[in-house]
Amino acid sequence: MRRIGWAPTLLLATPLAHASASSSWIDLPEAAVPPDVEVFTGSFVHEGHGPTPGATTTDAVTVEVWRGETSACVVWRVTSWTDTLCRVGDDLFRDEGRGWQPVAPTAGDWLTAQFFAVAPDILAGHLLADPARLHATSEGLLWAMGEGMATVAGQPGDDTLTLTLPRAHPVFGDVSDEITWTRSASAPSVEIVRAEANTRWRLQLVAADGRPSGAPPSPPPPSTWAHQEVSPGVHVFDLPEADSRTVLVVQGDEGVLFDPPLSSDIGARLVQAAKAQAPQVRTWSVVVSHHHPHYTGGLRPWARMGATIHAPAAIRDWLLELLASDRPLSPDDPPVPNARVVGVSRPMKLAGGAVALRPIDATSGHTEAFVLSYLTASRTLYIADLGWWKEGTTAPRLRGNWPEDLGRWKPTHAISAFPLENAKVRWDWTM
Numbered sequence: 001m002r003r004i005g006w007a008p009t010l011l012l013a014t015p016l017a018h019a020s021a022s023s024s025w026i027d028l029p030e031a032a033v034p035p036d037v038e039v040f041t042g043s044f045v046h047e048g049h050g051p052t053p054g055a056t057t058t059d060a061v062t063v064e065v066w067r068g069e070t071s072a073c074v075v076w077r078v079t080s081w082t083d084t085l086c087r088v089g090d091d092l093f094r095d096e097g098r099g100w101q102p103v104a105p106t107a108g109d110w111l112t113a114q115f116f117a118v119a120p121d122i123l124a125g126h127l128l129a130d131p132a133r134l135h136a137t138s139e140g141l142l143w144a145m146g147e148g149m150a151t152v153a154g155q156p157g158d159d160t161l162t163l164t165l166p167r168a169h170p171v172f173g174d175v176s177d178e179i180t181w182t183r184s185a186s187a188p189s190v191e192i193v194r195a196e197a198n199t200r201w202r203l204q205l206v207a208a209d210g211r212p213s214g215a216p217p218s219p220p221p222p223s224t225w226a227h228q229e230v231s232p233g234v235h236v237f238d239l240p241e242a243d244s245r246t247v248l249v250v251q252g253d254e255g256v257l258f259d260p261p262l263s264s265d266i267g268a269r270l271v272q273a274a275k276a277q278a279p280q281v282r283t284w285s286v287v288v289s290h291h292h293p294h295y296t297g298g299l300r301p302w303a304r305m306g307a308t309i310h311a312p313a314a315i316r317d318w319l320l321e322l323l324a325s326d327r328p329l330s331p332d333d334p335p336v337p338n339a340r341v342v343g344v345s346r347p348m349k350l351a352g353g354a355v356a357l358r359p360i361d362a363t364s365g366h367t368e369a370f371v372l373s374y375l376t377a378s379r380t381l382y383i384a385d386l387g388w389w390k391e392g393t394t395a396p397r398l399r400g401n402w403p404e405d406l407g408r409w410k411p412t413h414a415i416s417a418f419p420l421e422n423a424k425v426r427w428d429w430t431m
């Protein structure tokens with residue numbers, strides 16, 4: 001039985017396109033630069049709308065991989081329809097024949113796997129962009145996809161690698177969506193089996209020498225974040241990737257950013273967005289309201305550029321460890337061993353008093369360590385995810401206790417960071 005060294009980089013060595021006939025499964029491809037266009041041909045077998053249960057129709061299919069400077073697209077051309085998925089930066093767009101539609105991050109995993117099965121290096125990049133969702137076991141590589149837990153594993157004794165996503169299906173019962181890569185000296189192949197809500201299908205593809213039958217797709221440019229200055233010097237960015245908002249306060253040459261969410265990638269884009277809004281800022285601070293990933297995940301790029309981080313005192317050591325930890329699977333995100341992290345254990349002010357901080361810790365009812373912030377000039381309370389206001393309503397929906405003891409703060413507005421959907425940007429105080 002052949003044992004395979006399981007690592008996320010395994011996907012890079014899948015048989016498609018790049019591996020030479022003599023290389024082993026765990027070799028990285030020697031030809032690191034794939035061609036601009038690759039073509040696969042095969043059949044699309046479709047079940048679900050035929051005259052009898054189990055009846056299928058079969059169409060010829062051509063699949064093209066187009067690689068550009070800032071985007072990569074896969075086009076499926078079947079007899080009567082065309083379906084295209086493009087990855088632009090970190091965004092996904094799909095065109096099923098009616099124009100480009102953004103794909104929500106939660107829906108993106110299977111679509112990425114399904115379309116980019118013919119470009120395993122791009123698929124591997126998608127997995128490695130979020131290594132927290134990967135776990136290597138002796139049975140294979142587990143991937144926490146949006147739709148469930150998938151396993152990527154080789155079959156002993158033959159040259160195949162399979163991604164398996166078992167799911168409960170409302171019509172077909174328990175199903176297993178699968179992608180199987182098969183290595184071959186002549187022409188590597190991939191097979192995709194998928195159960196959708198009202199149908200199921202099988203796509204079989206083999207690498208071909210032909211030229212693409214259409215022009216390259218032209219996907220939309222990478223999205224920019226919606227931004228508004230809700231009062232002078234108070235900027236709010238909408239971050240759809242995180243379903244959240246991030247606030248930036250600018251006072252002269254000082255800038256204070258609140259709670260960069262989820263990932264170093266988002267954190268790095270926020271650095272750029274903040275600098276674009278406030279090019280005059282020379283001194284940066286970041287306020288961390290509490291330890292949840294929506295409030296700490298994007299800190300590393302800020303720490304790397306020398307921002308002073310203010311966080312609840314009880315999580316200071318934990319944060320320092322988080323920032324300094326090695327991430328060998330994310331070579332572009334090196335550790336920050338000497339981050340400046342200030343533990344907030346009593347009320348304090350930042351940026352010449354433009355921002356005031358107050359530790360409320362366990363009385364937040366949300367986490368044991370919590371810092372509340374007040375934007376002095378606009379009399380705005382920043383409450384992170386302690387509560388939010390649904391559009392069309394006035395009472396806050398709480399995820400903890402409404403803060404009662406505000407000392408001398410007399411807020412007239414409040415900003416909530418989470419969620420983005422259906423939530424007001426800013427709430428006008430009416431009590």
Ligand SMILES: [Zn+2]
Pocket residue numbers: 290292366385
């Ligand atoms: Zn939280």
